Amino acid sequence: MSFKGKSAIVCGAGGGTGLNIAIDLLDRQVNVSMVDLKPQPDSLNEHIGRVQYFQGDVTDEKFVKDVTHQTVSKFGHLNYLVNATGVLWFGQDKSVVDIDIDTWDRVMEINLKSFALTSRYAIPAIRKSGGGALVHIASIDALRGDEQPQDAYGASKAGVIRLSKSLAIQFAKDGIRSNTILPGPVLSPMQARWDGDPIAFDAIERHVPLGRVGQTQDIANACLFLLSDEASFITGTELAVDGGCLAKP
Numbered sequence: 001m002s003f004k005g006k007s008a009i010v011c012g013a014g015g016g017t018g019l020n021i022a023i024d025l026l027d028r029q030v031n032v033s034m035v036d037l038k039p040q041p042d043s044l045n046e047h048i049g050r051v052q053y054f055q056g057d058v059t060d061e062k063f064v065k066d067v068t069h070q071t072v073s074k075f076g077h078l079n080y081l082v083n084a085t086g087v088l089w090f091g092q093d094k095s096v097v098d099i100d101i102d103t104w105d106r107v108m109e110i111n112l113k114s115f116a117l118t119s120r121y122a123i124p125a126i127r128k129s130g131g132g133a134l135v136h137i138a139s140i141d142a143l144r145g146d147e148q149p150q151d152a153y154g155a156s157k158a159g160v161i162r163l164s165k166s167l168a169i170q171f172a173k174d175g176i177r178s179n180t181i182l183p184g185p186v187l188s189p190m191q192a193r194w195d196g197d198p199i200a201f202d203a204i205e206r207h208v209p210l211g212r213v214g215q216t217q218d219i220a221n222a223c224l225f226l227l228s229d230e231a232s233f234i235t236g237t238e239l240a241v242d243g244g245c246l247a248k249p
Contacts, residue, residue: 001028001224001225001228001229001230002028002228002229003025003028003029003030003224003227003228004028004029004030005029006030006031006079006080006132007030007031007032007033007071007075007076007077007078007079007080008022008025008030008031008032008033008078008079008080008081008082008227009032009033009035009067009068009071009078009080009081009082009118009122010022010025010032010033010034010035010082010084011035011036011058011081011082011083011084011085011114011118012035012036012058012083012084012085012086012137013032013034013035013036013053013084014034014036014037014038014039014040014041014055015036015038015041015188015189016084016188016189016216017084017137017183017186017188017216017219017220018034018036018082018084018085018137019034019041019043019216020216020217020219020220021082021084021219021220021223021224022034022051022082023043024220024224025080025224025227026044026050026051028224029050030050030080031050031051031074031075032050032051032052033051033052033053033054033067033070033071033074033075034051034052034053034054035053035054035056035058035067035085036053036054036055036085037055037056037057037058038055039055040053040055052070052071052074054067054070058085058110058114058117058118059109059110059113059114059117061117061120064114064117064118064120064121065121067121068118068121068122068125071125072125077125077128077129078122078125078126078129078132079126079129079131079132079133080126080132080133080134080135080227081118081119081122081123081126081132081133081134081135082134082135082136082137082223082227083114083115083118083119083134083135083136083137083160084137085110085111085114085115086110086111086137087107087110087111087153088150088153089103089107089150089153090150093107093150093151093152093153094149094150094151095149095151096149096151096152099151099152103152104151104152107152107153107156108152108155108156108159110156111152111153111156111157111159111160112156112159112160112163115136115160115163116163119134119163119167119178122134123167123171123176126174126176127171127174127175127176130175131174131175131176132175132176132177133176133177133178133179133226133227133231134164134167134176134177134178134179135178135179135180135181135223135226135227136160136163136164136178136179136180136181137160137180137181137183137219137223138157138158138160138161138164138180138181138182138238139153139154139157139182139183140182140183140184140240140242140245140246141153141154141157142154142157142158142160142161142182143158143182143246144246157182160180161180161182161238164178164179164180164236164238165178165236168235168236168237169236172235172236177226177231177232177234177235178235178236179226179231179234179235179236179237179238179239180237180238180239181219181222181223181226181238181239181241182238182239182240182241182242182246183214183218183219183241183242184208184214184240184241184242184243184245184246185204185207185208185213185214185242185243185245186213186214186215186216186218186219187213187214187215187216188216201213207245208242208243208244208245209243209244209245209247209248210243210244211243212243213243214241214242214243218241219241222239222241226239
């Protein structure tokens with residue numbers, strides 16, 4: 001997969017899956033604007049000149065607009081947008097009949113509104129560059145219920161799928177593709193609850209048909225494929241990267 005000379009914005013790039021995706025793109029000669037509320041990671045020095053880091057809130061429209069403008073100003077064009085921003089607040093995010101509605105609203109802002117804002121400003125820039133691709137990280141939780149629900153998280157991720165499909169249809173004529181990735185259980189900072197709980201971790205691994213929990217690299221591999229020209233006839237769809245969990249009865 002050849003990406004040399006391309007430029008990307010990766011949101012949620014301060015750690016976990018987003019950082020993995022950003023580093024993989026940088027390793028393939030992509031110019032990358034990394035965006036996150038977290039401070040800049042220490043691992044970017046070798047990519048100086050092809051990376052810039054923006055620390056801020058992607059639910060802030062002015063911030064998102066500025067990031068997009070500065071990306072185009074520095075790199076000359078924009079080809080890719082990756083939305084990997086997300087929160088999963090165990091203990092706070094629960095059934096819709098119990099959740100604090102302010103928590104519901106904030107999850108929706110971070111997990112869905114931010115994707116709308118980044119797409120709002122990235123798409124015109126990608127169109128001016130002659131086309132490109134968007135990849136949005138959703139979740140298999142968007143497609144199922146749960147006896148121990150995180151209703152705001154699941155509903156926001158279902159919204160991501162719908163938004164992506166709409167963008168795919170709207171901008172196909174401009175050579176812009178939009179797809180979602182649906183991770184299953186993945187070992188990342190979002191799942192810090194597994195730290196120090198080997199019993200729970202073993203139970204999750206037994207639940208996955210392929211017999212292991214996913215790694216952020218599994219999601220990054222899928223993302224780079226969907227961004228690449230090898231996926232040039234794929235748009236408006238969702239790719240489950242879940243070890244087979246959705247296929248279970």
